[in-house]
Amino acid sequence: MTPLLDVQDLKVHFPLANGSTVHAVDGVSFQVNEGDSFGIVGESGSGKSTTAQALMRLVDPVAGSITLDKHDLGRLEGEALRSLRHMLQMVFQDPYSSLNPWLRAGQAVREPLDLMGLGPARGRDKRVDEMFRAVGLHPDAKRLFPHQFSGGQRQRLCIARAMVTEPRLIVCDEPVSALDVAIQAQILNLLKKLQAEKHLTYVFISHDLAVVQHLCTHVAVMYLGEFVETAPTQELFANAKHPYTWSLMAAALSPDDTTPSTERFTVTGEPPSPINPPKGCRFAGRCPFATDTCRAEKPPVKTFAEGHKVACHYAGELTPPLPELAAHAA
């Protein structure tokens, strides 16, 4: 089966005024099959949002290819690119800034149809009504302005807008991180429900491992512009092999787990700047297992069972410092 989305060696760099370059995304490859949801997890500055924007061609990659259903998305320009836009849509992080305050809710959802000339003009309103219902909003709300909606409702509107063109792929950039936990659950459930109903494909960006585990079928862990570990969700959470993934897992808090922080596995320091990323393994500086090899040489990507890929010199050789993983491995 050909994947719906095939990203090969994607690189996005930003030049700075002072001559240096931000290596925001530095050689990322992945495939997403139709109906899957592919989660990208990482901390701020890891390049996960830039990856999303590159997929949407809101920023231009400097290298690599993005293939969406045989279309070479990474190279298209102008009208050719525009004509493909209906195939992929995006849900943004901040529901407050992602809706035009001057457009009524109905217009906002209808806008992509009008801009791309999709469907007969008469049918568009019906389609908008449909979408409102699909995301749990009453079509009467079409006449309201964005500021009259709550954050959760706005995110529903954004989802409706993203889905109105019947896209093949929806890129969700931290769609719930600005929401309160109760609303977050509502939106996650909505996304899950819609995916099931409409057989959607997601690329889902998040900093929250638990959310990704809940929603995604595949997960990539990103650090400083690179994927350090990629695997199907179940495999990753059962057999994580990269020390960075472990640190993320150890830091994730759960109401069920009252282990005091002083007894948890933690890494020191904070992610270094993506302007001059370390030469060897980019995580070496914070990794408790790092050796001189790690600091000097770029780790190879090792593939394990079920397409589990890990970029670590010692992948599979280290004992996970987390009791659950250690127990599972043993």
Add this chain to the structure above:
Amino acid sequence: MDPVLEITDLKVGVDTGRQVQSVLDGVSLKLTPGKTLGVVGESGCGKSMTALSTMGLLPDRFAVSGGSINLMGEDLLAAKPARMRELRGNAISMIFQEPMTALNPVLTVERQIAEVVELHQGKTGAEAREIALEMLRAVQIPSPEDRLAAYPHELSGGMRQRVMIAIALACRPKVIIADEPTTALDVTVQAQIFRLLRELQEQTETAIMLITHDLGAVAEMADEVAVLYAGKCVESGPVREILSNPSHPYTRGLMACTPRLRLGAAAASAAEEGLGEIPGMVPPLGRFPKACRFAPRCALADARCHAEAPPLVPAGPDHSALCWHTDKMEQVA
């Protein structure tokens, strides 16, 4: 042990010009030395207002309309502004959510720490500088000597939050109020900050009021928990008690909404786990329901819930909940 800070029946209102709307309605909390009280709830429930009332830093148009805040036998609500200034940053200090903006961008780290020491302990010059350095060491900032002259923008988010903690701790306060101190930080850094707070608390016996929306953070940090909803404290008690046996439908709902990380063997079953929901949203200010404020979103709500304010019902040792149906909790989620 005697509480170091006791908030009793605190009422706060906001003057919208047309009317005074209730923001907090009878919140009572207790802080014990060396212990952490977690205050949880969604945004708009009054967590931050509780903290700011305690600090005497309520924004314009907000005013305390009843209750008492007692710090070691002194009623803060009755204290004069000058007295409050003496206490602030000294006996009681605060850590804010956004380390990016909570530090003054144009002053050096040294200045911002030394300032409190100068103000409250009368130490100046080299002495104040020495204390500032000591505080930076205490919050485990690498090469603290170099950091003294740094400006906030030259520090990472985690380091800035460490500086905030240094400022808060500089005068050895009895109480620290930490308002969502890690929300703006990455998870690995959050873990570091929590660890630091724990370690410092063990050394100083400071009482911490940890304000958060994250039950995971409460589980990790808190000894006691208070759950706020729409300006009321709906449930309070020891952390293990509350998390293992939540006795208010709201607390239960929050627990159900929070996605759990399932690692190792448990990962296999994660896919089947659904996510609970609390329907609707926190009512905006001024539109709090009259009886039980949670009733419109509550699966257990019946006619009485909509008609009569619920009583505070004991649900275990030191554990109480504001609900008519504490006995029917199993039915929720």
Add this chain to the structure above:
Amino acid sequence: MTETTSARTTAAPEATGPKPAHPALEFLRAFARNQSAIIGLILLAIVLGTTFLGPVFYDVDPYSMVDMPFVAPGGDYAPLGTDYLGRDMLAGIIEGGRATLAVGAAAAVISVVIGILIGSLAGYFGGWIDAALMKVTEFFQILPTLLLAMVLVTIFGATLVTITIAIGAVSWPQVARLARAEFMKIRKLDYVQAARTAGARDAYLIFRVILPAALPPLVVAAGLAVGAAILFEAGMSFLGLGDPNTMSWGLIIGQNRNYLLDAWWTVTLPGVAIFITVLAISLVGDGINDALNPKLRRR
């Protein structure tokens, strides 16, 4: 905050947000609460009423001599006195107001159109286009506007049209900078990105998406530009570079300037007229700004 909305959600009924009022209504309410803005509006109405309806009620030829020169206000023939030729000051101020306001408005339109054009292109496209356009802007900004306008008027002759063009041509950089800043800010907002992913072309993004959002501060800037242009014209007239065949407030001041010591009213009254007009415009502009700011910009 008090009304409820009919929008009920079907699947997951969230209590819907408040404020169903139209943004324009919200804006009007906020504006109406601002006392000084209302005072400004009243003053502006008085100024416009006097200049445009004035001739209907006060039918005196502003160019003819009605009395001796320099009759003080309260004279038999001229309620606000006469000027150095014995012409009626009141008629002159009514007549001059039209030219003054016309120059102000036209010059403001010129500067705002140029400014928005340059600022929006620079702010939207960024990169070398921005760099080049900003160089041009900077170039115009380092030259003292008044001097440049004086040179232009000297070269092309002092007529109302050349004065208007000269003022417009030198005062756009500020608008351009403002427009650029707004465009840079707004183009990064998610909803603009969303429109782009929805297949919007550059022109649509510039004019239909970004410009409406950037417009409020630009409208205010345009209003203030009218005030600035009025002051500008007055300054030029004062220096003797006004159009002598069209009575304007600046010209009246400039022409009577030498008699200030003996006939204070000839200089003071048109000055007061300018002052009231510019004041009214600023008050209204501030009012609009304040009314727009909290409501529509945030949230």
Add this chain to the structure above:
Amino acid sequence: MKLLKTSTLAGALALGLSAGFTPAFADTLVVGTTQTPRHFNGAIQSGIATFMATAQVFASPLKYDAEWNPEPYLAESWETSEDGLSVTLHLRDGVTFHDGEPLTSADVKFSIETIKENHPFQTMLAPVTEVETPDDLTAVIHLANPHPALMLAMSPALMPIIPEHVYGEGNIQENPANLSPVGSGPFKFVEYQQGDFYRLEKNEDFFLDGLPKMDEVIVQIIGDQANLTLSAERGDVDMVPFMSAIRDVQRLEKADGVSVSDDGYDAIGPLNWIAFNTQKPPFDDVRVRQAIGYAMNKDFILERLLGGVAKDSVGPITATSPMATDEVEAYDFDLEKAAALLDEAGLAPDADGVRFTATMDFIPGMAEMGRNMAEYMRTQLRPLGIEVEVRTAPDFPTWAQRIASYDFDMTEDSVYNWGDPVIGVHRTYLTSNIREGVIWSNTQRYSNPEVDALLEQAAVETDPEARAELYKTFQQIVVADAPILFINEVPFYTAYNDGLTGLPQTIWGAVSPWDEVEWTE
């Protein structure tokens, strides 16, 4: 903040000081003027601003009293040859320039040649063929034809004797000494603060005994007339010569401690008039020009517009000149007559009552004589069916350009007699002086062979009475032909502190030496 405090302090201090603003040095004279001099070399530059300084710093062969009589100055005596073709000057012995160098006849020769070559008043020395210097103290001026105007041309303002050793090198237009002049006059030049003031001090070695009386003279340039008037009123300046702004004159008349006088200035002869482009229809028709003359209400102009301060002007020669006459057509206000003349010229009113439209220019910067006159004409000629559009020139050159290239219908203009008619009058009427591009030539393009002949004769006629007769005929013809409508003499007043005496009251007014001015108290 600090500055603000200091300023307030200074203000407070000044409040105390300004209570009695008596001169700090009793023997200092502060003269106020609105005009900024280009420089101070009157040999190559005309204009009041330069002349005022020139008359103080330089000395000239002759000077004049208030009755048009020449007096010895650098020349102890002089004689004109019988044929009127040479004038011999006998210079005072022992005169030195301010730098100590002696003044000799060579300097006189150099000065006259420089003036002849460079001075804008071309007719002034035009007949001079050669200056002979038989010895150091004698200069003989040879003329191509008799030139009675030469006597007035030897006045302080017009013929400064400039030292050859200072001005002889290089392009005199750019000689640095133009801004720091060296002369032999009563005052030495000390400093010039560009656009602010210049300072002169007493020439201790001045050749006239006991003169000058003042130790120091400062000329302060106050560009704005109202400010200058205020300064005079407050006593900040002691003397304001060449005042012509009516309101300010009237105001200073009333001010305490300040007097105003129009004594002197007779030779300046500044006339304010309206000139026509006589080659351009309909102004090529004498009846049209005359009609406009009859349409002007001179009483209103003189009494109302000019506040009764300016004197009537009836012809091309200033009334105080011995050559003047008042036996000319008076153009009394008569709208009917004006209308009749226009009808006669075939200019009937159209449906809107408009006969024709015309533009009116004026010299920029002279509000009352210029702009007000133009504005007045617009208002006044409208009932007659003439629509006047007032054209403003943003600056003097623009106006001069328009007029000198004959791009005008009517213009207000102020032209000075400068003493002898040959210097200041002939230039306006001679056919030979129709010189495109030169302002204050015959820009009206008025051409009348009879007038040309009369002026030629008058220029060389040495008998004053016969000369006056020639000029009388000339004046009658010109007024009747009306290439120019004469309105008024530009009034020149001197405002001065009551404590001053010895004010210059010669025919040259304030452009003569101020050597006798002194404080009485």
Add this chain to the structure above:
Amino acid sequence: MPPLVKRLASAIGLLVAVLVLNFLLIQMAPGDPVEVIVGEMGGASEELIARLRAEYGLDKPVIVQLGLYLSKVVTGDFGYSYYFNQPVLSLILQRLPATILLVVSSLMIAVVVGTLMGIYSARKPKGLLSHFVTIFSLVGYAAPVFWTGLMLLILFASVFPIFPVSGMQNVRGSETWIGAVLDVLHHLVLPSVTLASIYIATYSRLSRASMLDVLGSDYIRTARAKGLNERRVIFGHALRNGLIPVVTMVGLQFGQLFAGAVLVETVFNWPGLGRLAYESILRRDYPTILAILFFSAILVMVANILTDLAYGRIDPRIGGGRRKPSKPKGAAQ
């Protein structure tokens, strides 16, 4: 330091552009300067006119004149003023100090008074005095500056003769050095206050807005939480941050301030560059006009560089050695 080099290069480029544009602009003007000279001399013969044309190079093609002009400017030769009869450079250097004195003192008055007003009304935005401040500052802004000047002149030089009428010094001279300085300051009061009056409004509004912004920021809340009193909060923490936009505006407005000086200098006979500009425009003194435009551009540029330096001092995020790059577009998260 590459940024400074780059900046200088860009500045030089702009200045050359200023020279070329103005030169070409003036070439478009009708009439030529020799006519002006001749007019000012009171007329001249045709030979003299031709000689003058040749002397000033006006008989050459425009492009040659431009080349000659530019090459002379490089050597500091701005030509010879036709009207004022001296080298343009010396003319300008004589006038420059007076203008700088006027402009800088006005700027200081405007900034200090405006900022203080702004701070005051930001602290008590609803107070009566705040409204008064708003109105008062608008007076200066809305009235034509020459009119304000004339009114002040009438009031304080005629009705109450407290201040001198015109010029920048008493021509009679002062006996002492200090007397001369005080004399200049005395003359400076009315012009500088007049010129400042336009900008007081700008700065008071600007600083009011920015102080309101700053006072609502997190780090001010932090400062209050430290127990600082209001004065230290305002002057120790808020002011420097609040000044940042003010400083930016100072740089941007310097050119306009200079333009305002033309009017003020004319009203008060201040012997500065502004009046020279006015006079030379009226006299068509092209070399002088060109040089004035050039020098005012230099003044504005110097002012901009100075404001940048000040900016760097006030705001450590700008300019300071350890510069942290701003986040590029889309690089967030």
